[in-house]
Amino acid sequence: MIEITQAGLLTTVQDLGRAGYAHLGVPRSGALDAPALELANQLAGNATDAAGLETTMRGCSFRTHVSTVVAVTGAPAEVRVDGSAAPYCAPLVLAPGSTVEIKPPRTGVRSYIAFAGGVAVPSVLGSRATDTLSGLGPAPLRVGDRLPLGGHWHDPTILDTVRGRRTRWDEITLTISLGPRDDWFTDEAIGTLLGNAYALSTKSNRVGARLTGPSLTRAVAGELPSEGIVLGAVQVPADGQPLVFLADHPTTGGYPVIGVVDAVDLPLLAQARPGAAVRFRQTGGHGPQR
CATH class of the missing domain: 2.40.100.10 (Cyclophilin-like)
Structure with a gap:
């Protein structure tokens, strides 16, 4: 599992949402920048619909309790592992006890964090996404929250992910x-x-x-x-x-x-x-x- 050490302004668990329930009054929810989450999952060796974290403006930090692979995409931000600079938009292999900090983004609003195996909180109507309107899914994260990780993933993918990706949204x-x-x-x-x-x-x-x-x-x-x-x-x-x-x-x-x-x-x-x-x-x- 991972443990949240700084929750930032609004950090939530998101996947690609719970489509197909509008007739029951349930919104889709899911990552606002879905391509960024899909890319993070690909870098971490997951299926593209695995659950990860969506940060808002101020980033977040967490501590690992297991060995895992992490990837950060979306709004470009400085990433630090145990105080040292680490690459953005690339697989990061972490040992148990590692502390990862995602700084406030230089441009953009939302960064996405994928973990090997995905965030394995309980699913609600086929999705692990936090819905801020209806309250479905896990609550927005707080300091001390512990999130389980799944056990199924593939080798991380090395991609030329920066070329051609938009970095300004003025x-x-x-x-x-x-x-x-x-x-x-x-x-x-x-x-x-x-x-x-x-x-x-x-x-x-x-x-x-x-x-x-x-x-x-x-x-x-x-x-x-x-x-x-x-x-x-x-x-x-x-x-x-x-x-x-x-x-x-x-x-x-x-x-x-x-x-x-x-x-x-x-x-x-x-x-x-x-x-x-x-x-x-x-x-x-x-x-x-x-």
Whole structure:
């Protein structure tokens, strides 16, 4: 097992989430930057859906109680093993009693830590992911928490992982398909959404990324009955400021959804810091794929 010695701002257990339970009111959850977790697992010799740790802004540290292999990916951060510098985005072979510190990232928000065998906390509805909205899965980690590791893994993978990987998220562009409620907004509002940069708000979290910028004007003033919300849905509350729903999003909502962000672009939001410029680029036809 491993023991948490510093928990940082928000460190959670995450895998690829519990898909398929929205009809029961259960969000998908899972790693916000899923490709980063998949890469960490590959480096540690795991299946890509093994559970690891997701840190937020301030990193974390832990002590090993067994020999294991660890890999850190996602937001680039300084990694130290027993006080000495260690490589980021590479397999690290650790002896029992090693102390590993992941410093606050230099850019980005979330770093991912995979362990050989994966974090083996109990599974809930087929996933070990922490869901900050519903409370499913393990609670956010605290100092002194001990996490068991699984016993099945393969030889670590050596990859050229740095070349071509994005390391800055100051300005991002998200691909969006309009609908299902874009007709609740004026043509001017659609043009505003697609033609302006919004700033990522400090009020963003794993549930959703709140944006601030030009207000989106409604063409329909009435109330909308609650309806299903999908990952990446761009909901527009009464203040006219768009909100992009992320992994821990609610499964229903009563404000109109003007469009849905392509899931492959959502890791950009996972790594963008407050104040980052966010633009939207339209693609496809009307209506999201559910």
